[in-house]
Structures are given as C-alpha cells and as structure tokens.
Amino acid sequence: MWRWQIRRDLIDVKVFHVNQGNLHETYVTVPPCDVQRRIVSYLDERCAAIDDDVKKRQKVIERLKEYKKSLIAHAVTKGLDPTAEMKDSDIKWVDQIPSNWxxxxxxxxxxxxxxxxxxxxxxxxxxxxxxxxxxxxxxxxxxxxxxxxxxxxxxxxxxxxxxxxxxxxxxxxxxxxxxxxxxxxxxxxxxxxxxxxxxxxxxxxxxxxxxxxxxxxxxxxxxxxxxxxxxxxxxxVVPLPPLEEQKRIAAYLDERCVAIDEAISRQEQLIEKLGEYRKSVIHHAVTGKIDCTEA
Structure with missing residues (x-):
C-alpha cells in the first residue's frame, strides 16, 4: 500500500525520484507499541534462523568448490590409479607424477x-x-x-x-x-x-x-x-600422460564435476528461495497478516 501511494504521485515522472514532499503525503499503518515489539521480536527470531540456514548453505557451497578444485588438481597431476608407482617430476609445481607419464x-x-x-x-x-x-x-x-x-x-x-x-x-x-x-x-x-x-x-x-x-x-x-x-x-612444463589415460581422466572429471556443479546449483536455488521466504515473512508480519502475539 505504501509503495502504491508513492507510485500514484509519480505516474508521469520519467525518472523515478522520491523527495520529502512525496513522503509527507503518504500514510503507514501504526500498530500499538506492544504489537510493534512483538512483531520485531518475532522477526528477529525468524530472520536469524533463516540467515543461519543461508550461512550454512553458503559454507556447503564453499566446501564443494574447494573439493572440486582439489579433485581436478589431483586427477590431472596424479592420475586415477591410487596404486600407481610414482616418480619425481621435473615440474617445479608438481613433486611426483605416475612413473609411466x-x-x-x-x-x-x-x-x-x-x-x-x-x-x-x-x-x-x-x-x-x-x-x-x-x-x-x-x-x-x-x-x-x-x-x-x-x-x-x-x-x-x-x-x-x-x-x-x-x-x-x-x-x-x-x-x-x-x-x-x-x-x-x-x-x-x-x-x-x-x-x-x-x-x-x-x-x-x-x-x-x-x-x-x-x-x-x-x-x-x-x-x-x-x-x-x-x-x-x-x-x-606440464604432465604428459599417455593419450588414453588423458581421455579417461577427462571423462572422469566431466562426470564428477557435473555432479558437483549440480549440488552447488541446488544449494544456490535453496538460498534464493530462503531469501524470498525471508521477504515474505517480513511483509506478512509488518502488515498484520501473521499473528505475532505468540512469538
């Protein structure tokens, strides 16, 4: 309703700008002070819980990205066979590589x-x-x-x-x-x-x-x-595995990285939904559409 009041006075304005005159002509709902306090308390608790959930999911995303980086680094420098015999390399950023590379x-x-x-x-x-x-x-x-x-x-x-x-x-x-x-x-x-x-x-x-x-x-x-x-x-200087091994490593990383990217995407979508839910909770609370008296 408040936004509608602002836009009502700006119908023919090309550049959207709000000044004090516009604000002075608007009305807002003013609940009793005790109700305001209950709404604030309710939103503090609900928003804190949502924010905590978002932070946890952001940490999951960070861990998934770090795992993806380490997975790629290990595969392209050490190969896929954990039992492979290793040898010292002449690459200054890789200590050892498989002996057949x-x-x-x-x-x-x-x-x-x-x-x-x-x-x-x-x-x-x-x-x-x-x-x-x-x-x-x-x-x-x-x-x-x-x-x-x-x-x-x-x-x-x-x-x-x-x-x-x-x-x-x-x-x-x-x-x-x-x-x-x-x-x-x-x-x-x-x-x-x-x-x-x-x-x-x-x-x-x-x-x-x-x-x-x-x-x-x-x-x-x-x-x-x-x-x-x-x-x-x-x-x-870079590693040079046998060609067939290069292909196997690339195929392996294609599959694993797609799975990791999908997991990251799911978390990002959930974070977006949590953001929308947070907005909805605030809107419904401050407009009286949620009973906050029990909060």
Whole structure:
C-alpha cells in the first residue's frame, strides 16, 4: 500500500525520484507499541534462523568448490590409479607424477595462432569464467572497440586465454566461430594423437584456480595484473600422460564435476528461495497478516 501511494504521485515522472514532499503525503499503518515489539521480536527470531540456514548453505557451497578444485588438481597431476608407482617430476609445481607419464613444454604440444580477421561483422567472443560466449552489447558492460576488424579469429575447438590478467582471467575451448581481442592468446593442439584438449583444459583451468601460472608470470599480484608472457607460456612444463589415460581422466572429471556443479546449483536455488521466504515473512508480519502475539 505504501509503495502504491508513492507510485500514484509519480505516474508521469520519467525518472523515478522520491523527495520529502512525496513522503509527507503518504500514510503507514501504526500498530500499538506492544504489537510493534512483538512483531520485531518475532522477526528477529525468524530472520536469524533463516540467515543461519543461508550461512550454512553458503559454507556447503564453499566446501564443494574447494573439493572440486582439489579433485581436478589431483586427477590431472596424479592420475586415477591410487596404486600407481610414482616418480619425481621435473615440474617445479608438481613433486611426483605416475612413473609411466612424461613431461613436456607447452610449445611442443600447442601452437599459438594469431589470425587477424580483417573484416567486420563477425561474432565478438568474450572469455568469461562461465565459458567463451558471444559478447552481449546490449548490457553496455565491458570494453568496446571502435572497430573489430583488427580482432583475431577463433575457430570452434580453439583454446582462447586471457593471459593478461591471471587473477580474473580464464581459459576455455571455444564452441563458436568468431573473433576475440588481439591481446588474448589463441592456440590449438599440434597433434591430437598426443594431447587431448579436454584433459589439458582441466589442467589449464586448474592452473588459474590454484594460481600455478603465477610462478611463471610477470606483474604485481596486489595490483591485479599478473601476465603469462608468450615465452613463459611456451616453456611452461606440464604432465604428459599417455593419450588414453588423458581421455579417461577427462571423462572422469566431466562426470564428477557435473555432479558437483549440480549440488552447488541446488544449494544456490535453496538460498534464493530462503531469501524470498525471508521477504515474505517480513511483509506478512509488518502488515498484520501473521499473528505475532505468540512469538
């Protein structure tokens, strides 16, 4: 009712703005003081219980995310066989790897490509932590270029990496044909008989999440600019399991990560419902639709 009173006086106003004059002309329900105190007490108790439930679910989400990170890190560096014989590795961020694994510099496995589009009208792709997707210009968010003809081509199956900012950047495999910033890194596997893109995508994303790339990066972390230069990328050493084992690891992580993501999504949906329930409880209590006298 109070909101309706405000909007009633602003029907022909293009920019919604409430001033003291509008407020002075509105009416609110004023219950007796003892009823007000009961309502406050009731809401304190109910809202505290809801807030506690939300906090517990947020902690569950945090634990699930940490578990997912550790699951990926272990699988891509140790494999799936807990009884596998291990050996010391020459990778500075991995102490041991299975004895049948090799190691390799990225330049032996992947080829960086920079193909400038030279034309307008192609789909502009953004690299986000939700994946590589067409840029949504309607939101007005993000950076815009005067022309996109100088952007570089990205083909389906290409890796695209924001290596300019390892704190907030990301890497993913594109499902789209389009263009992305010429400052980003686009690369692809040299030989699919040697390296499985899905396995290495998990490994690369783990290097972002666990800040493994930081050891080879340049910049200042607290200023939000840690960059993985081309030479550092090319000479970055990674595990090289047998191809079939790479595929098994990727398939295993696909299945497990989907299950974890679904569990996280369920908790997020419950948190959203709790937020709506909290609003409903407050609304019904302060408008007298709930008997708070027994609280």
């Amino acid at each position: 090799q190691t390799s510099k990225l330049k032996a496995l992947f080829q960086i490509t920079k193909r400038i589009a030279g034309v307008e009208g192609l789909t502009v792709l953004s690299i986000t932590q939700d994946g590589i997707r067409p840029k949504d210009f309607s939101t007005g968010k993000g950076q815009f270029a005067e022309t996109y003809s100088h952007y570089q081509l990205v083909h389906p199956g290409d890796f695209a990496m924001n290596h300019m900012d390892l704190l907030t950047g990301w890497v993913d495999i594109s499902r789209y044909e389009g263009v992305t910033s010429p400052d980003y890194r686009v690369f692809s596997a040299r030989d699919l008989a040697v390296s499985n893109p899905s396995y290495y995508l998990y490994l690369f994303q783990m290097c972002y999440l666990n800040r493994v790339f930081f050891g080879s990066a340049n910049g200042v972390a607290d200023k939000g600019r840690m960059r993985l230069q081309t030479n550092a990328f090319n000479n970055f």
